[in-house]
Amino acid sequence: MSEVQILESVQIFLQRQHGHFIHGQHLEVDRQRLALINPATEQTVAHIAIGNQQDVDEAVESAQDAFINAWADTSPYERGQKLNKLADLIEFYAEELAQLETLTTGKLIHLARHLEVAQSVVFLRYFAGWATKVHGQTMQPSLPSMNGEKYTAYTIRQPVGVVAGIVPWNFSLMIGCWKIGSALTTGCTIVLKPSEFTTLSLLRVAELAIEAGIPKGVINVVTGTGETGQYLINSKHVKKISFTGSVPTGIAIAKQAMTNDLTRVSLELGGKNAAAILADANLDEILPNLLQATFVHQGQVCAAPERFFVHQSKYDEFTQKITAALQHFKIGSPLDESTMFGPLSNKAHFEKIKHFLDIAQQNDQIICGGRVIQGAGYFVEPTLLKVRDVDDPLFIEETFGPVVDVIPFESDEELISMMNHSRFGLTASIWSNDLSKALRLIPQIEAGSVWVNMHTFLDPAVPFGGVKASGLGREFSDAFIEDYTELKSVMIRY
Structure with a gap:
């Protein structure tokens, strides 16, 4: 301690x-x-x-x-x-x-x-x-x-x-x-x-x-x-x-x-921000950065990703590795310098996240996490959910918290269609070593900011803002x- x-x-x-x-x-x-x-x-x-x-x-x-x-x-x-x-x-x-x-x-x-x-x-x-x-x-x-x-x-x-x-x-x-x-x-x-x-x-x-x-x-x-x-x-x-x-x-x-x-x-x-993990992505390399970008401040960041689009060939490996990583997050006091994951910021937001977790529990969508931590403070576990399609309510509504959804895709056309299937357009990211493919996808993504092999973090020299309802x-x-x-x-x- x-x-x-x-x-x-x-x-x-x-x-x-x-x-x-x-x-x-x-x-x-x-x-x-x-x-x-x-x-x-x-x-x-x-x-x-x-x-x-x-x-x-x-x-x-x-x-x-x-x-x-x-x-x-x-x-x-x-x-x-x-x-x-x-x-x-x-x-x-x-x-x-x-x-x-x-x-x-x-x-x-x-x-x-x-x-x-x-x-x-x-x-x-x-x-x-x-x-x-x-x-x-x-x-x-x-x-x-x-x-x-x-x-x-x-x-x-x-x-x-x-x-x-x-x-x-x-x-x-x-x-x-x-x-x-x-x-x-x-x-x-x-x-x-x-x-x-x-x-x-x-x-x-x-x-x-x-x-x-x-x-x-x-x-x-x-x-x-x-x-x-x-x-x-x-x-x-x-x-x-x-x-x-x-x-x-x-x-x-x-x-x-x-x-x-x-x-x-x-x-x-706000946004329901998308992160696309392409077929060539090395999950061991990208996972630390992706987890940091996603769960910084318990996911209470407008730019943070909430929707993971993972190529079908990587889907099982991705869910297994992210589950293992989240289970090792140290949850505790934000004043403890060794803590990795703290509380939600206020009671109203805590109740909102609990509501989303209850829905996910009822629909058997929880891959890992999903529990409220008993005791003092507004603590919940970082959570990964599976969704059936892009019209799933949990895939549409912004949670603004540590609740993220994962869905597989097969083709680039399917990926773009699903990423843009949202009223929001604040941020998005592409995780790949294929720069040529990333550069071809970027103009098709409806978002004010698109990152490659990074997400969430801002720089004062780079304009920031959203499109559509964002x-x-x-x-x-x-x-x-x-x-x-x-x-x-x-x-x-x-």
Whole structure:
């Protein structure tokens, strides 16, 4: 047992009377509060405020004021410098932030350290580098000259204004930093609404932003339930909504945004992601990487694969080897550095996964796993299911957890047909040493991202987003700039 000791600074932070973070300071709220539950123990670790209309209005007004009077007067170079300073501070307080994430999400401590916190730093620094590279173009119009006059034209990109960032519970810190980086780099300000299950790390980051020299009001955090988020997206000053979460909620937000004078919206939603294991794949070589990509954070990753398509010739070998591997996963406390598989992040999600496992049990679909682990905490076994065809309900609905399905295929045509038989299109992967075949399959796959011999992991230089019901817009690379700026055309006659 190698249980991590909770830092004194973390213990002190947990004991605070947590409120919202508005205009550079904590706003204490003395009314109904929500308990934050440690999913590994089911014990309350802290309480957060439930934001009402007044709280949200105050946060948005603070962001609007900062957009007009503070951040607008900050040069692109300074924006990048301040984002880099924030990244430095996140790196300095890395263990504190990692422990807050583990205590509220059940994320393994080494994953919180080396992925969540470390990649938050990487992404913020990447965004900071774009701050001085948001630019337009010059062009020569073809208007006819009647009396010797000439024309020239150019475009400029201007920040849209206040951004509403709606953040999910699985990677609250990292996804929150994606939204902060995108907004601040382009000159926007932001009001973040974290999930009610995982709030503390972003409240801490908002504090660190002030220490980094980011003006008051540029980053605000309001906490609470879905109703709090509804107040935020309906605010008249919000000009852009960036939402990461479930498909039903994303569609509802998009509909509302269209009625709110066509508020800009980008959606990074869920998926029933596919992994295709071709006939030539060496299972002993690919299995460690495939298992890591699939069951990282107990499968609670929007990009993780949930549907395995295995060539008929490899099907029996695949199911045998993955079963043997899953049976050796060490399940336990996420604060134990030797643990390989922790709890699900909250009770509501735990109940959802239990429902899927009950259906699989009733239909005799469980190849391995499938059990709820008795005792404290929201623990289930990593599970592999067999499905009869692509219309099986468990093959259609996203579980967003450690429940994956496997089905055989024989031809490339059958593979593509089955992979695309989904309303989702976020990610997919091909596992093969036949690069020629992989390159021919990639254009046929309906997904925003396709990996070869890897899956799930993201890089800030590579755009990310979904097709079909999996989303709208792209994160990262330089693609984010278009979503956070308005393109203005200027034409001059002289």
